Amino acid sequence: MKQHSLMIDCPDHKGLVHHITGVLFDLGLNVTQNDEFVSEDGRFFMRTEFEGEVNEEMLTTEMLKVLPEQDSRLRLNPKKNKNIVVLATKEHHCLADLLVRYSFDELNANILAVISNYNQLQSLVSRFGIPFHYISHDDQTREQHEEAIFRAIDIYQPDYLVLAKYMRVLTPAFVNRYQHRIINIHHSFLPAFVGANPYKQAYERGVKIIGATAHFVNNDLDEGPIIAQSIKNIDHRYSAKDMAVAGRDIEKIVLSQALQLVFQDRVFINGNRTIIF
Amino acid sequence: MKQHSLMIDCPDHKGLVHHITGVLFDLGLNVTQNDEFVSEDGRFFMRTEFEGEVNEEMLTTEMLKVLPEQDSRLRLNPKKNKNIVVLATKEHHCLADLLVRYSFDELNANILAVISNYNQLQSLVSRFGIPFHYISHDDQTREQHEEAIFRAIDIYQPDYLVLAKYMRVLTPAFVNRYQHRIINIHHSFLPAFVGANPYKQAYERGVKIIGATAHFVNNDLDEGPIIAQSIKNIDHRYSAKDMAVAGRDIEKIVLSQALQLVFQDRVFINGNRTIIF
Amino acid sequence: MKQHSLMIDCPDHKGLVHHITGVLFDLGLNVTQNDEFVSEDGRFFMRTEFEGEVNEEMLTTEMLKVLPEQDSRLRLNPKKNKNIVVLATKEHHCLADLLVRYSFDELNANILAVISNYNQLQSLVSRFGIPFHYISHDDQTREQHEEAIFRAIDIYQPDYLVLAKYMRVLTPAFVNRYQHRIINIHHSFLPAFVGANPYKQAYERGVKIIGATAHFVNNDLDEGPIIAQSIKNIDHRYSAKDMAVAGRDIEKIVLSQALQLVFQDRVFINGNRTIIF
Amino acid sequence: MKQHSLMIDCPDHKGLVHHITGVLFDLGLNVTQNDEFVSEDGRFFMRTEFEGEVNEEMLTTEMLKVLPEQDSRLRLNPKKNKNIVVLATKEHHCLADLLVRYSFDELNANILAVISNYNQLQSLVSRFGIPFHYISHDDQTREQHEEAIFRAIDIYQPDYLVLAKYMRVLTPAFVNRYQHRIINIHHSFLPAFVGANPYKQAYERGVKIIGATAHFVNNDLDEGPIIAQSIKNIDHRYSAKDMAVAGRDIEKIVLSQALQLVFQDRVFINGNRTIIF
CATH class of the missing domain: 3.40.50.170 (Formyl transferase, N-terminal domain)
Structure with a gap:
């Protein structure tokens, strides 16, 4: 089974975890690990590991819709050397x-x-x-x-x-x-x-x-x-x-x-x- | 501001984080920390800290709707000695x-x-x-x-x-x-x-x-x-x-x-x- | 039984341990612990714990005879708070x-x-x-x-x-x-x-x-x-x-x-x- | 310069350090490190590093004279792989x-x-x-x-x-x-x-x-x-x-x-x- 990790960091606001996990849920992906952290300077960091076939473009597009427009970063990493x-x-x-x-x-x-x-x-x-x-x-x-x-x-x-x-x-x-x-x-x-x-x-x-x-x-x-x-x-x-x-x-x-x-x-x-x- | 921690453990299934954070989001609570873990034997553990006025009964009722019926545990702890x-x-x-x-x-x-x-x-x-x-x-x-x-x-x-x-x-x-x-x-x-x-x-x-x-x-x-x-x-x-x-x-x-x-x-x-x- | 520690530091030279322990042996003292170290800059450090009645003045006098004349320090500490x-x-x-x-x-x-x-x-x-x-x-x-x-x-x-x-x-x-x-x-x-x-x-x-x-x-x-x-x-x-x-x-x-x-x-x-x- | 370590263990008694270091001093050896310990069961352990030409047989013979007759062990180790x-x-x-x-x-x-x-x-x-x-x-x-x-x-x-x-x-x-x-x-x-x-x-x-x-x-x-x-x-x-x-x-x-x-x-x-x- 294909494995990916998704790394998001962006300005924090209410409901981010809910909305991000919603995108993954709607795409039918199986989250195996999930970590979040909000820094003292108000930045949100989230890393999610999931399994399953993923359309990278679609995932990115959908995810960007729920992230703040300014200053958000998203990296989708297939598990590989x-x-x-x-x-x-x-x-x-x-x-x-x-x-x-x-x-x-x-x-x-x-x-x-x-x-x-x-x-x-x-x-x-x-x-x-x-x-x-x-x-x-x-x-x-x-x-x-x-x-x-x-x-x-x-x-x-x-x-x-x-x-x-x-x-x-x-x-x-x-x-x-x-x-x-x-x-x-x-x-x-x-x-x-x-x-x-x-x-x-x-x-x-x-x-x-x-x-x-x-x-x-x-x-x-x-x-x-x-x-x-x-x-x-x-x-x-x-x-x-x-x-x-x-x-x-x-x-x-x-x-x-x-x-x-x-x-x-x-x-x-x-x-x-x-x-x- | 009142602070609470919510501790949930239940059998793992897809979408739990999304649904649990959805309940908190709908209640307008401000999540300040969130941690999850799924054990090797398939049990889901989540602890959430949040701030704000909370109707404990409503939160519990809504949360139980999104948790598995069997073998779920939920503890809502006001921050106190x-x-x-x-x-x-x-x-x-x-x-x-x-x-x-x-x-x-x-x-x-x-x-x-x-x-x-x-x-x-x-x-x-x-x-x-x-x-x-x-x-x-x-x-x-x-x-x-x-x-x-x-x-x-x-x-x-x-x-x-x-x-x-x-x-x-x-x-x-x-x-x-x-x-x-x-x-x-x-x-x-x-x-x-x-x-x-x-x-x-x-x-x-x-x-x-x-x-x-x-x-x-x-x-x-x-x-x-x-x-x-x-x-x-x-x-x-x-x-x-x-x-x-x-x-x-x-x-x-x-x-x-x-x-x-x-x-x-x-x-x-x-x-x-x-x-x- | 009375306990003392003796702390000596002085310029290093050959035979110091032998001569120092000789003084203690001649005074009939029972050494229970002994540690020495020579630093890279050529200074000798020795600490000895011993038990028994000790004439402090005699011990000091005899010990100074075997230590270098210049730059030697000797502290005799009775065990106490x-x-x-x-x-x-x-x-x-x-x-x-x-x-x-x-x-x-x-x-x-x-x-x-x-x-x-x-x-x-x-x-x-x-x-x-x-x-x-x-x-x-x-x-x-x-x-x-x-x-x-x-x-x-x-x-x-x-x-x-x-x-x-x-x-x-x-x-x-x-x-x-x-x-x-x-x-x-x-x-x-x-x-x-x-x-x-x-x-x-x-x-x-x-x-x-x-x-x-x-x-x-x-x-x-x-x-x-x-x-x-x-x-x-x-x-x-x-x-x-x-x-x-x-x-x-x-x-x-x-x-x-x-x-x-x-x-x-x-x-x-x-x-x-x-x-x- | 040749380097050796000498390892001695034997029943403890008064004056051992003095006598052992005396043998090394008389043989003109330059002690660079010296450690001793007496275990709770009354056994004496001493390890000495020294530099210089050493007649191994003579050192052993002289050393055995100052060690207890019973149950003493002596190892003289040239520094080598x-x-x-x-x-x-x-x-x-x-x-x-x-x-x-x-x-x-x-x-x-x-x-x-x-x-x-x-x-x-x-x-x-x-x-x-x-x-x-x-x-x-x-x-x-x-x-x-x-x-x-x-x-x-x-x-x-x-x-x-x-x-x-x-x-x-x-x-x-x-x-x-x-x-x-x-x-x-x-x-x-x-x-x-x-x-x-x-x-x-x-x-x-x-x-x-x-x-x-x-x-x-x-x-x-x-x-x-x-x-x-x-x-x-x-x-x-x-x-x-x-x-x-x-x-x-x-x-x-x-x-x-x-x-x-x-x-x-x-x-x-x-x-x-x-x-x-």
Whole structure:
């Protein structure tokens, strides 16, 4: 049986749930899950999973009739794997976790290619039979380097870009091209320790807990909407290096879990916040 | 503005959300939160918060028209404090936490009285100006003792009984009298270490994590529907006594959090499982 | 049997453990626990618990013979309750937790008095028979206000000051007077969200985890050595107010746990970091 | 510089730390970390890391002079990778995590071979260039099957066997042959839900937290000394299958972390408990 999820967000008003579910009912669709939320700033979010044959055009047309005319968004997502390109640098742990999940079809996504500004991870990627593009930033301006990356990405036309410990700052041009479609893992419990060397910062601050944060990338470095965070208790015996090692386990799990949520079409973005069903 | 929550559970069928929200819409009620869930065994659960003047009889009548005739349950709860009686034995930590929250009106409940089979906690309770009933079990059969407790409880006609480290096993007669209205805190991560001395058991088993469980009481000791659980990491340096001390912090927080959920009418019971919105 | 803990920190060199334990062995003391740590900057920390009659002067004299002449510190602590004064403002949750623990002798400390710049908590404190000093900051300069607080504190000559949600920034003069003896609970997962309204900041940043931090106070606001931190997972349904409510449970537990560590003489300070045994 | 760890456990008596560190001091060894613990049943555990050239025979001889004659154990471990053989069945997540860590030399161990009673994981293992032995249990008695496994293991003479979701119960003969050298990951928060289908059991019990446990294997199924445990919060929306999926992330991290501890010679076994430094 075909499965879809419907994601609606619009200004809240009375009766929205009733009217939206009415459209689905009239079309004879079998709702299997339904979640709603109204944000403090008065925006309505609703995600519905349903089964059955659906005429997408008719559903959209009927649904738009019951939504506010202004500022309503509607996405109808057939349940299928997303296409992604992964960017990495030298660290393998997040990338390897994605490759393993993909190779056993657990990622809800197809990894079309891996792009890196170093070639250390080529051997790992090749084991999984996935194209690896080594695009060095040596002797390149940031713009030239990104242009080369764009050309590689364009071959694949991915739905999402995943930064699996990609250690280069993206230009606004890059970010805008994939607005709300770039997911990053940051090796700190954001907003603590933004910027470089978060584990060194964490060590120097003497924290008792370290963490990692998966988030959408926007133009403010380390400032995009947070999807998932997780932590680990540490103590004085952890050096900055020990923290980095311990942090890898958090990073890879948090990134994979955030990607699952995004790829299953469970994540709304509302300004700098996410609503996740 | 008056606030209510409506809790419905019934056999699932197509269009339930649409029809239920239709009744609320027709009555002009302003829904502020809405949650639904369909269990694997095909039962539909919905909880709706709404604001506005409501004719309870009319709402119930109209709602029953759209629910399945068989096996539907509907509870309309005005937002107000529940009335509770707390049973304790000698340990103070859970009871004190409830007393403090109550005294600052944070419990969503009124503590009408505390009953104990020992008198150690009398001084604590008296500080909060709450009646304390010392009902010793000495020289009493279990039935006689429970009968005396019933007489004390009956004075207060509470909505719920809270076992805040009450260390006596209840008879089925007792449990049945307050079916789904007795909440207990068990000092283990159930179902591990049921029965007596769970921290001693935990020590001997050499676990690396201890926990606590708040649950409804049913006729099988330590077997009722779980409302909330929480844990704490420990290591080999913890003796059974150290675990018990560390466990107190978990117990009191878990019990209070579970009670908040119950007293805010957020908890459904489905067989031995809870659905919590 | 008398119990002591010995806390030594000094520049590291070979054989320290051997020589230190030699002094204890020669004095016939029975070591029940022993912990050492050498920091990355080459400082040695050792804490030893022992039982038996001890001539404090002789132990100190002998111990100093085996420690480096420069920059060694030695504290010999008989096991006994510390004396503390608690400062609070309007929120009760941390203060109440301390009062309850104290009243059942679980705090390893005697609460000699509570000082507040508001009088909301007077009723709570009076229930536990503890002096309450209401010292308003109205119409006072910061210095005048602190001077009045000092006069109140000086009556009690406490070992430690505990800021249990005391919402005033302390002057350097105040902090210096109780160097390493003031413990604060900060309602965020430091160093995230320093300053005012951390839960509002956390809400606006859209974090998925909130936390609290107990730390020594130094001259840089929210910057002193961290003793303990804890967290709670949240989601988009939490308003800033909901976060604040949920945060209270974390704050009170973290503060009490940090105080236990300090009052049991388990905490060393090394620059901006703590070593905790 | 050569690194060793020394692990001593023996009956406790006064002066042990002094005498043991005296031997190391006299041999001119540079102690970089030192941990001791005395269990409630009066056993002394000490682990020391040191750098420098060491005459192993002399160190052992001298050390035995200061340890109790009866019931003392001493292990001197040069810092090096352990040799291991991994047993698996059909699930890949734990095995893949170990393979990735091994391939980047992060496991403190060499994976010499993988043995499975199914062939589903052959492709994964072959990507990492490691021998894979498919030893089906079809048409075999338990003893015949284990005999075939033994023959495969004997080729490699491993230090440890790792059961990475190996779903067969081992005979006492098997366990005895690798006494204290078999590590298993159990997909529950032991001792809850021993036996088959723990996630189904967890679902039916309606728990709010699931977990995983890495432990040494002894003759009582699921009863050996626990090395590490971890948990994840869940709610009513998790089916038994959802729990199993979520549980995989816990299982693989817990197993890897437990193995790190064992392979770095940080784990003592004391009856059914572990002491971990």
